[in-house]
Amino acid sequence: MDGTRRRFFQDAAFFGAGFLGLQEALRASTAQDDPQTARRIEQGRHHSPYGHPKKKEVLPAGPDPYLPMITPDLADLPHEMEGGVKVFKLVAEPVKRKIAPFKTIDAWGYNGSCPGPTIQVQQGERVRIIFENRLPESTSIHWHGLEVPIEQDGVPWISQKPIAPGEKYIYEFTVHQEGTFFYHSHGAMQEMMGMIGFFVAHPEKSYKPRADHDFGVILQEWAVLPNNTVPNSAAMEFNWLTFNGMSAPAITPMIAKLGSRVRLRIINMGMDHHPIHLHGNQFVVTGTEGGRAPESTWYPMNTVLVGVAQARVVEFDAKYPGSWMIHCHLPHHMMNNMMDLLRDRAIETASATDAKALSQMETLAESVPFEHVHHSAIAENANSVPGFPQDAFMEMGMDEAVAKPETHGLPPNWSAGMMGMMTLVRVLTDHQYEEMMQRIKSTGTAEQKEHAHGS
Numbered sequence: 156m157d158g159t160r161r162r163f164f165q166d167a168a169f170f171g172a173g174f175l176g177l178q179e180a181l182r183a184s185t186a187q188d189d190p191q192t193a194r195r196i197e198q199g200r201h202h203s204p205y206g207h208p209k210k211k212e213v214l215p216a217g218p219d220p221y222l223p224m225i226t227p228d229l230a231d232l233p234h235e236m237e238g239g240v241k242v243f244k245l246v247a248e249p250v251k252r253k254i255a256p257f258k259t260i261d262a263w264g265y266n267g268s269c270p271g272p273t274i275q276v277q278q279g280e281r282v283r284i285i286f287e288n289r290l291p292e293s294t295s296i297h298w299h300g301l302e303v304p305i306e307q308d309g310v311p312w313i314s315q316k317p318i319a320p321g322e323k324y325i326y327e328f329t330v331h332q333e334g335t336f337f338y339h340s341h342g343a344m345q346e347m348m349g350m351i352g353f354f355v356a357h358p359e360k361s362y363k364p365r366a367d368h369d370f371g372v373i374l375q376e377w378a379v380l381p382n383n384t385v386p387n388s389a390a391m392e393f394n395w396l397t398f399n400g401m402s403a404p405a406i407t408p409m410i411a412k413l414g415s416r417v418r419l420r421i422i423n424m425g426m427d428h429h430p431i432h433l434h435g436n437q438f439v440v441t442g443t444e445g446g447r448a449p450e451s452t453w454y455p456m457n458t459v460l461v462g463v464a465q466a467r468v469v470e471f472d473a474k475y476p477g478s479w480m481i482h483c484h485l486p487h488h489m490m491n492n493m494m495d496l497l498r499d500r501a502i503e504t505a506s507a508t509d510a511k512a513l514s515q516m517e518t519l520a521e522s523v524p525f526e527h528v529h530h531s532a533i534a535e536n537a538n539s540v541p542g543f544p545q546d547a548f549m550e551m552g553m554d555e556a557v558a559k560p561e562t563h564g565l566p567p568n569w570s571a572g573m574m575g576m577m578t579l580v581r582v583l584t585d586h587q588y589e590e591m592m593q594r595i596k597s598t599g600t601a602e603q604k605e606h607a608h609g610s
């Protein structure tokens with residue numbers, strides 16, 4: 156059946172089923188979409204080998220309720236229902252993003268956010284994205300990993316005309332897959348300006364085992380010259396590395412309950428591959444950018460390489476209380492503003508004394524424009540030790556500047572050990588967890604405050 160005819164039948168199913176409610180409509184749509192489902196329904200009705208089972212066992216049940224994914228430091232894109240279609244409004248525009256307490260960049264993103272807000276749907280749903288381009292140049296949106304008709308693929312000149320500044324464009328398709336997908340501009344330089352967001356399709360039937368927490372992380376890298384705010388989208392070396400558009404220690408920790416099952420979905424839109432490492436726990440990779448992976452492929456690991464354009468979904472049982480670090484393990488991705496630091500060292504130290512290098516590092520560390528920055532101790536003879544300094548002046552504790560409910564109770568100067576692509580999965584006991592949820596509720600999460608501030 157060609158795309159137009161299929162859509163006609165889907166639309167007919169939706170409009171015809173107006174009074175049946177969304178679930179019925181979804182069932183109808185799924186049956187139209189998926190010949191296997193349709194066959195199953197038929198078999199159930201007429202050819203059951205088990206005689207005459209109860210009705211509810213025969214008819215496919217509606218989609219299972221799903222656990223929404225939380226994207227720390229980012230909002231979800233709201234939607235409205237129109238005749239059984241989930242309608243989203245997405246606006247591409249320049250965005251100011253505060254990636255660290257002392258660094259705001261001029262990125263491009265969606266709906267005032269970079270990365271863009273998270274889209275969450277359920278397998279089988281029909282979605283309409285009313286898109287508006289407020290960028291100074293043409294753009295389009297590609298639905299990465301989703302099997303959509305060619306005219307919805309979002310590639311300029313191939314599947315559609317580029318969307319000019321000020322223009323609107325409507326994308327519409329049925330999501331027949333489950334998994335971790337993303338939306339992004341199909342211009343390479345626009346991608347490197349930050350134009351990406353999550354598109355999560357929750358399964359019609361819950362994954363087994365079920366997860367109790369579901370978190371999403373977008374990996375991005377930025378080249379921003381000192382005293383500049385505009386990323387160099389043509390750069391091959393990066394000095395700012397972010398999870399969901401925030402650099403450690405400003406990234407909001409993920410909060411999990413002791414004994415729960417945690418799912419982390421990680422997607423990468425950049426120039427480098429990132430080995431993401433979790434401390435103190437083994438996980439299994441339960442999915443890729445192509446959807447759920449069969450359980451026979453799961454094996455224990457604690458570092459997963461998330462390549463460019465890939466998604467990796469990992470799950471683990473949170474058996475151990477504590478604040479467990481999760482970070483990219485590329486050494487230069489565990490740093491902030493490394494270009495400034497390395498520029499001084501690489502160029503100057505070759506011809507200068509260690510003392511001069513030391514004073515440069517001190518000047519740089521002191522230039523951080525807020526109070527209560529704590530450094531680790533150094534030895535009295537530090538200057539006489541070949542190789543010094545390495546990390547001494549890169550560790551800058553700034554607990555107060557990055558405090559939020561989710562950081563409550565961390566040890567003093569916790570922020571000194573965190574930079575770049577790095578955050579915590581905080582596994583809390585029942586009591587601590589309830590307390591934390593109360594705290595988040597009463598104070599609001601970082602994302603909510605940011606959003607309220609921005610709008």
Ligand SMILES: [Cu+2]
Pocket residue numbers: 427428429430483484485488576
């Ligand atoms: Cu990395």
